[in-house]
Amino acid sequence: MSSQFPVTPTASNASPKRPPVTLRTLAQMKRDGQRITMLTGYDATFARLLDGAGIDMILVGDSLGMVVKGEQNTLNVSIEQMAYHTSAVAKGVSRAHVVGDMPFMSYQSNDDDALKNAARLLQAGASSVKLEGGAKIAKTVVRLVEAGIPVMGHVGLMPQSVHAMGGFVVQGKDPESRQRVFDDAVALQEAGAYAIVLEGIPEDLARDITDTLTIPTIGIGAGNCCDGQVLVLYDLLGLNPDFTPKFVKKYVDGAAVVQEAVRTYVDEVKRQVFPDDDHTFHAPKPKVVSKESLTLVHGQKVVGHH
Numbered sequence: 002m003s004s005q006f007p008v009t010p011t012a013s014n015a016s017p018k019r020p021p022v023t024l025r026t027l028a029q030m031k032r033d034g035q036r037i038t039m040l041t042g043y044d045a046t047f048a049r050l051l052d053g054a055g056i057d058m059i060l061v062g063d064s065l066g067m068v069v070k071g072e073q074n075t076l077n078v079s080i081e082q083m084a085y086h087t088s089a090v091a092k093g094v095s096r097a098h099v100v101g102d103m104p105f106m107s108y109q110s111n112d113d114d115a116l117k118n119a120a121r122l123l124q125a126g127a128s129s130v131k132l133e134g135g136a137k138i139a140k141t142v143v144r145l146v147e148a149g150i151p152v153m154g155h156v157g158l159m160p161q162s163v164h165a166m167g168g169f170v171v172q173g174k175d176p177e178s179r180q181r182v183f184d185d186a187v188a189l190q191e192a193g194a195y196a197i198v199l200e201g202i203p204e205d206l207a208r209d210i211t212d213t214l215t216i217p218t219i220g221i222g223a224g225n226c227c228d229g230q231v232l233v234l235y236d237l238l239g240l241n242p243d244f245t246p247k248f249v250k251k252y253v254d255g256a257a258v259v260q261e262a263v264r265t266y267v268d269e270v271k272r273q274v275f276p277d278d279d280h281t282f283h284a285p286k287p288k289v290v291s292k293e294s295l296t297l298v299h300g301q302k303v304v305g306h307h
């Protein structure tokens with residue numbers, strides 16, 4: 002059956018196949034000194050674009066609490082919401098490794114909850130999960146890894162601990178805090194994590210951790226010495242003109258691009274310029290019937306068959 006509407010490409014009919022990114026790929030990339038690229042993603046449409054552009058990993062981050070739900074922090078995201086977005090992202094991906102972020106209080110209270118909730122993200126389509134915390138959650142990481150659930154750690158600035166940290170502030174600046182972040186990273190590797198996000202720490206600390214660990218480090222606000230980098234997609238796209246922290250590079254002024262498109266649309270609709278004929282359906286014109294093609298049937302004129 003053909004349709005007048007274009008069918009949105011799915012992961013199965015998208016661009017040329019490259020082998021999926023697995024834990025082995027990521028470990029090999031660290032050994033080869035090849036940088037790992039990760040971005041956050043929250044839906045199938047963007048996931049398809051990121052995957053097609055060659056991103057190695059997509060993190061379905063609990064940052065969705067802020068950039069999708071409009072909250073002030075990430076504390077109000079549920080496991081149901083994470084599973085919903087993870088499932089959408091997984092459907093748009095054919096190569097990238099999808100990481101599901103474990104939201105606040107989905108793993109901190111006990112290991113059974115952690116196992117059950119991590120399983121939900123894997124069942125939704127993630128290939129691994131990410132947990133914030135270091136030595137304190139090492140035992141939980143061991144349990145998850147033993148159950149066959151790959152774990153990415155996250156140390157340094159941990160947004161789920163925003164109140165304990167006194168805000169979104171850079172960590173590891175004084176010797177005590179520096180040692181704590183370092184020890185946390187080592188504890189996670191020992192617990193079996195396959196990679197660690199280093200967020201909001203000085204570059205030289207990130208370098209020390211990266212040189213010490215055998216597993217890949219993925220930095221955000223941690224300088225240029227990590228094995229890979231991650232950014233929140235909406236930040237890279239410049240979708241929030243009011244958010245310009247030092248560590249974010251806006252690769253496009255997305256806010257301006259989107260608003261200009263919407264302004265033009267509003268203007269064209271108001272002036273009845275859109276939709277024009279190129280974007281309008283018409284019923285086929287009725288056929289003109291000549292007198293000669295009419296036949297008499299029981300005294301009535303009907304359109305003649307050839």
Ligand code: KIV
Nearest residue numbers: 041062063064198231
């Ligand atoms: O939730 C998120 O987007 C993250 C990244 C900032 C690493 O955890």
